[in-house]
Amino acid sequence: MIELISVSYGYNDSEDVISDISLTINDGEFLAIVGHNGSGKSTVAKHLNGLLLPRSGQVYVNGLLTSDEESILTIRQNVGMVFQNPDNQIVTTVVEEDVGFGPENLGIETPKIWERVDEALELVGMTEFRKRAPHMLSGGQKQRLAIAGVLAMHPSIIVFDEATAMLDPKGREDVIAIMKDLHAAGKTIVMITQHMEEVLLSDRVIVMNAGRIAMDGTPTQIFENADKLRSMGLDVPLPVAIRDKLNASGMNIPASVLTLDSLADEIEKRLSR
Amino acid sequence: MIEFLNVTHTYMNNSELAHNAISDISFNVSEGEFFCIIGQTGSGKSTLIQHINGLIMPTCGKVLVDGFDMSQKKQLISGRRLVGMVFQYPEHQLFAETVYKDIEFGVANLGITGDEAHERITSAMEAVGLCVSEFSEKSPFDLSGGEKRRVALAGIIAMRPKYLVLDEPMAGLDPMGRQSILSLLQQLQSELGITIIMVSHSMDDIVHVATRIAILSRGKIAAIGTPGEVFKNCELNAMGLKLPQSIQLIRSLRERGIEIENDMLDEDAIADELLRRYLHA
């Protein structure tokens, strides 16, 4: 469990980038954090494993305070983080060695490291690439490698900080499939994103605007308010946009309809009366 | 007009690692078009577009820009002046100490100075929506991601290219940033008559702007035509690509027996059509 208690943060002496953020992320949750560029969502993400420490307020990870130097390694082992640029998070020159980087830092004994490496590569489907040089991989493969590197530390919470932003559709799909698998396997997932379609994967959404939490709810609740989202520089998935247009003329499609398939079902029902 | 005549490009020619990035590609882009190129990573898109301003030369075949053969050194110089090239993450090419000077770089390289240069720089800034008095003297490195990208775009626009080639110009931007770049490009096409050639992954954006699209798969053109034509017939899933969501919706409605014209791309048009049927039912 991660608890943020009225967290504020600003770089140097400048004004707050995020202010007075209070948020509890429960175990097993799939939380999406959305917001336009500069809304402070990545700043929040970097507080979750103590990469940034609050200017005021506290962050607790499983009861440990991130500003406590003694606990920082335990916190970071527990909260894995996958970043946006796949290139800039791969440290070594062979795929399997990179997966082992985290466990090495944790001081895991050698045979156990290999077990973890094998397991993590298998989980992200990168076993066949284990001897490759990372720079020869595609963007999507690099990102899967980065995820494997995080998984090898056996975290209970994984934060994806715009991890799909730089990928092509195929790479994005692969990463999303892994997120789903991990969530199904009981990991807590925190996903920072600008892609509103991805939000549909989550069971809870936080919308950030101007450094504060503007909305907090299930995807259904969030997308009921398309105009508010648009006013904050965000968008709604196409099925939601069409749904709202149809509803404006009295078609009465329920708010829980968020995907193309369920929208098509509802339209079918209404047209074939 | 841009003409590709049987263009093949082979990387690592004469070695055991030789492979064709694109093979035997022929197509034209006419003036005033908004031409989009779609393809998976590794389909040869980047190789293809770099031929347009002679950064890569064809191994076989010819690329002509307004008749200039881009593999002839003298013609290349004339051809290159017609083509503006915007790479992925163009903000990574910014270098000067002020926004103004960075935009000036390309203009000065064309040999343009004085009043005309100033006019070009300021009008390019206005075109991309950067306030001249506010941004001119700022360092490009102090700007936000979206602003940096617009500075980079202005640097190319100020060179007044006839053809603007862009590789994933919206990558990594938030929904609003994407929308503003897209409408900027549309404006350049409709108001200034610049021909746009854009590589993009985001089908949903493309359907709204493209006059024609080409689907590239394994170095070959798998389909070419208007978005309506291409999405109606082409099996994109087999090429690792996704259909635009509007088309996906139409297809799944048709599967359910709701026969909607399957070349409708605009979500408003789809909604209107559905409402019309709903009110008639």
Add this chain to the structure above:
Amino acid sequence: MLKDITLGQYYPAESCIHRLDPRIKLLAMTLYIVIVFLAQSLYMFIPLAAFVTAAILLSKVPISYMLKSLKPLKWILVFMFLLNLFLTKSGTEILSFWIIKLTTGGIYKAFFISIRLVFLVLGTSLLTLTTTPILLTDGIERIFSPLKVIKFPAHELAMIMTIALRFVPTLLEEADKIMKAQISRGAQIDTGSVFKRVKAMIPILIPLLVGSFRRADELAMAMESRCYHGGEGRTKMRVMKLTLGDGICTLIMISLLAIMIILPQIFPMLAIMP
């Protein structure tokens, strides 16, 4: 274009050279460099050539791939060759034209120096071609780790090397991209005076530098997130154990050293430069 360099690249294969302990390989290479400099005449290169050929064959690295590692050095080779050819004035004069004088000594020296350079490059690239960079840095770290008592930063050094190796291809790719972007903006990189060319590099170097700082920043965060906190308390994926092969390698290197020292003692004419 920039990606074509082989220097420092690993060639994956299963061979006895690949399997050698990196520490032994590093020491062998150090010894090899000494040996190359012990050769004082062209004749002395014969045993060396035999050794290098045998090593290359054993390593299963294709000869063509090996030779590619020489490619980036071709201009240095040509320069060294010409420099020695025209600046050495010994032996008989063959040709004299204006201030240029060609002597037998010059020809001999030019060949000698060029061949020595080729040997140095071939031998050292054999090390990097058969050893993954990570093993190499591991080896360096372990060789120098006894020096930690005098505060020698063995781990940090190894980490810096790993990261450098990791990012060389990435940065080359980026440089290539930036160069193309600036050419598209009309930059003229390969024409004009030296001053102009240096000035033309600025639009390439600054974005590259800015990009590297951004990468460094992000990488540091990613490393911290994965609990990197220096070498203390860190375990290793690889355990290094010396094997019979390592013993044999050491023996061969020492024998070669002995041959190179003793040979000119027995046959003094071998060591003489004409």
